[in-house]
Amino acid sequence: MKEKIAQRIKTADVKTLAKLLKRAQELEKRGLKDEDISLQLIADEYESGYKMPKYLGAGMYDKMNYMCRFYMDRTVRLALYYDYVIDAETLKKVLICLFEKAPIFHSKFVDNHIVPCWVVTDYHIDDAFRVVETDDLERSVKELSLPSIDGKDNIQLKIFLLVNGDKSALFFRWNHMVFYGG
Numbered sequence: 001m002k003e004k005i006a007q008r009i010k011t012a013d014v015k016t017l018a019k020l021l022k023r024a025q026e027l028e029k030r031g032l033k034d035e036d037i038s039l040q041l042i043a044d045e046y047e048s049g050y051k052m053p054k055y056l057g058a059g060m061y062d063k064m065n066y067m068c069r070f071y072m073d074r075t076v077r078l079a080l081y082y083d084y085v086i087d088a089e090t091l092k093k094v095l096i097c098l099f100e101k102a103p104i105f106h107s108k109f110v111d112n113h114i115v116p117c118w119v120v121t122d123y124h125i126d127d128a129f130r131v132v133e134t135d136d137l138e139r140s141v142k143e144l145s146l147p148s149i150d151g152k153d154n155i156q157l158k159i160f161l162l163v164n165g166d167k168s169a170l171f172f173r174w175n176h177m178v179f180y181g182g
Helices: 002-008 014-029 035-048 060-067 088-101 137-145
Strands: 055-057 075-082 107-110 117-120 129-133 157-164 167-175
Touching: 002 014, 002 035, 014 035, 035 088, 075 137, 088 129, 088 157, 137 157, 137 167
Parallel strands: 129 157
Antiparallel strands: 055 117, 075 167, 107 117, 157 167
């Protein structure tokens, strides 16, 4: 991987290459095994100057939603049904890229009365994505709809690929606070 990074990013010095290699190892630890996609993410981050933030500011609606946490569950649920089975490994790669580009999805809300914020946390894609074999897609969607996502969880977006023979469903469950602050 080190050679591929050096070939792709010719202007990087030794210290920068070491940081980029560490980033590649971090992506692998999070579940991304495809070196080409890792290399593309790393190159995009290097060329744009993007650095994963440690904190994300909380907006007014984050604060309001947190105050109303006992009156609503702040969780959005969405099910999409397909007449074919979605490739789980390809979807997993896409989701890792999404989580890397939108760190709010692997953050937790910190209720600080002066400066509330989102703290970016480490994750593995298996914390956010799961494949479920089922004999009844509708029943499984209803069961997955019951839990909510708390702002104090490390993962704010959970995706389930439900498979029943030659049909599948994608079920998304996310904390809608992330669309205000992150």
